[in-house]
Amino acid sequence: MSDRIEIRFAGFGGQGIALMGRLVGEVISLHEKGKQSVMTQSYGPESRGGASSCDVVIDTQVIDYPKSTEFDYFVVMSEEAYHKYVPLLKKGGIMFVEENLVTLDDQAKKASKIFKLPATAIAESLGSRLYANIAMLGFVCANTDLFSEEAFIQVMKAKVRARFIEKNLTAFEKGKNHK
Amino acid sequence: MSDNKENTPMVNTGEYFTSGNLAVAEGSLAAGCKFFGGYPITPSSEVAEHMSIKLPQTKGHFVQFEDEIASIASILGASWGGWKSMTATSGPGYSLMLENIGLGIMTETPCVIVNVQRGGPSTGLPTLVGQQDIQQARWGSHGDYEIIALSPNSVQECFDLAITAFNLAEEYRVPVTILMDETIGHMSEKLIIPEKEKIKIVNRKKPTNEADGHLPYKADEDLIPPMAVAGEGYNVITTGLTHDERGYPALDADAQKILLTRLLDKIRKNKDKIIKLEEYMLDDSEFVIVSFGISSRAAKGAVNLARKKGLKVGYLRLITVWPFPDEQINQIAEKVKAIFITEINSGQVTREVKRAVEGKTEVHGLLKLGGAIHTPAEIVEEIERRTK
Known part of the structure; x- marks a missing residue:
């Protein structure tokens, strides 16, 4: 039996969308026993401001097709990305939404759960909106069984530049504790 | 160096x-x-x-x-x-x-x-x-x-x-x-x-004979000449012109035949050693998808999806694209109703498969022209459509 799970992260260039996928992909691939993951990303010349997305596919078996076709989880950080990708959300799927940047409409009704986080505001309270992606991942970690906090922090410490670690850890914590 | x-x-x-x-x-x-x-x-x-x-x-x-x-x-x-x-x-x-x-x-x-x-x-x-x-x-x-x-x-x-x-x-x-x-x-x-x-590492053969009178393009029985490089004492000579065993230009039909036959044969005669393929669910399959590179990931997904629907689809992946596995594909053609090729071009491997099967079975290219990869679902849909 396949235990395939598809996650799409989406927002605009500059929010660190690809980093979200890379971190989650690595945590699952290298630290979650018995699970494999593949990360693919939209790739283009528009790095800032344009639409950006990436997929993480998780399975207990070898992953054949590396991209999402019907997301189980949709983590969305911009209005444009919401409208572009929400049709591909699985009925009964779970959404994580940057609540100040995305206005939901009827299409969101097919989600079984919608978690809302003011990720950018949390990040700005720490001095830069750059931490919004990690705050969102703290929120995802707390509300799903996708990956463990310990493994995530281990990977983040190895992947994120030393001078940004402290703030990112705080952002993760704040996202995790948000009710 | x-x-x-x-x-x-x-x-x-x-x-x-x-x-x-x-x-x-x-x-x-x-x-x-x-x-x-x-x-x-x-x-x-x-x-x-x-x-x-x-x-x-x-x-x-x-x-x-x-x-x-x-x-x-x-x-x-x-x-x-x-x-x-x-x-x-x-x-x-x-x-x-x-x-x-x-x-x-x-x-x-x-x-x-x-x-x-x-x-x-x-x-x-x-x-x-x-x-x-x-x-x-x-x-x-x-x-x-x-x-x-x-x-x-x-x-x-x-x-x-x-x-x-x-x-x-x-x-x-x-x-x-x-x-x-x-x-x-x-x-x-x-x-x-x-x-x-x-990790298995292969290094080029080196000459073992005397440097004096060394023939840099004289092949061994395996059709491959040992290769000395600059600074090892051997005469090192390279030319794009047709050449003899000394590496000297030899611009005539005989020298061309000798050299080119060897250059072709050193690969052709070792095809079986060079060609690597991956097979999946081939044994009982009625339809086979031939693919390679990223398209093969969608193809394998399509095989799994097709099997769930009861379609007997198998898969052959070209790990080695060249030399082309003519014989292996020809043998598969004898046993199946159709071969499908998933590739992101207008039919470049499809053309080779058609050549290799010699008309023994139907061949269909499931082609994309660039910018996106196939999805397993669309491959299965296409197979269902063409085999009804």
Whole structure:
């Protein structure tokens, strides 16, 4: 039996969308026993401001097709990305939404759960909106069984530049504790 | 230059979550690559970037040249200097390299060319996937020749096939192309780099006779001449002209026949050793999907999906694209109702499959023209539609 799970992260260039996928992909691939993951990303010349997305596919078996076709989880950080990708959300799927940047409409009704986080505001309270992606991942970690906090922090410490670690850890914590 | 101490491969044993482009670079280092000459181009640039960081740490050398023509020339020269050498590019750069790939074939120069394919022709789709350089890898340079081209479909295989590519280049004295694509190059998966001792490395044969009177193009029984490089005391001579065993130009039909027959046969007669295929669910299959590279990931997904629907679909993956597995495909054709090919081009492998099956079964190309990969569902839909 396949235990395939598809996650799409989406927002605009500059929010660190690809980093979200890379971190989650690595945590699952290298630290979650018995699970494999593949990360693919939209790739283009528009790095800032344009639409950006990436997929993480998780399975207990070898992953054949590396991209999402019907997301189980949709983590969305911009209005444009919401409208572009929400049709591909699985009925009964779970959404994580940057609540100040995305206005939901009827299409969101097919989600079984919608978690809302003011990720950018949390990040700005720490001095830069750059931490919004990690705050969102703290929120995802707390509300799903996708990956463990310990493994995530281990990977983040190895992947994120030393001078940004402290703030990112705080952002993760704040996202995790948000009710 | 050919100091053996400098030829120690760099192996970063361990588990990583990384991209195909970085994996192919790491595999090349593990194979003992000591020289990269290139001109960065999307979507292959990360290969050059990674080699520019890693080669100087291993007494290797990285040079960014003014263009791809100089880049390919440099890796041929580096190989004759005793270094395992490579370059990485994409379609437009590969086009520029083709003339000197022919020089590499004629001078029997071991080297590796990575082509991370994007959509073409011309500048085409710089940041998006394509598989349109398959026939170009086979026939792009002028004249008759046989070539080896490999096509990885995972991050792990980018690493593994980089080693295979260097080993084949060294064994058969021929430029080997690794046909990747944008999606494989940029996608991240787990990569396991084994311990150095577990990696099989092949090095070119060296002459053992007296340097005096050495014939640099006199082949052994295996049709491959031992290769001395500059500085080892042997006469080193290279020319793009048709040449005799001494390496001297010999511009007549007899010399041409002798040389070209050997250049063709050293690959043709070893096809069985060179060709690698992956089979999946083939035994009872009524329909077979032939695929390679990123398209094969969708094809395998389609096989799994089709089986759930009760369709007997199997899969054959070309790990080696060139030389082409004519016999293996011909044998499959005898047993199945139809063969489908998934590829991101207008039918380049489909054409080869049609040739190989000799009319024994139906052949359908399920083709995309670049910019996106197939989905398993659309492949299955297409198979259902065409087999009703």
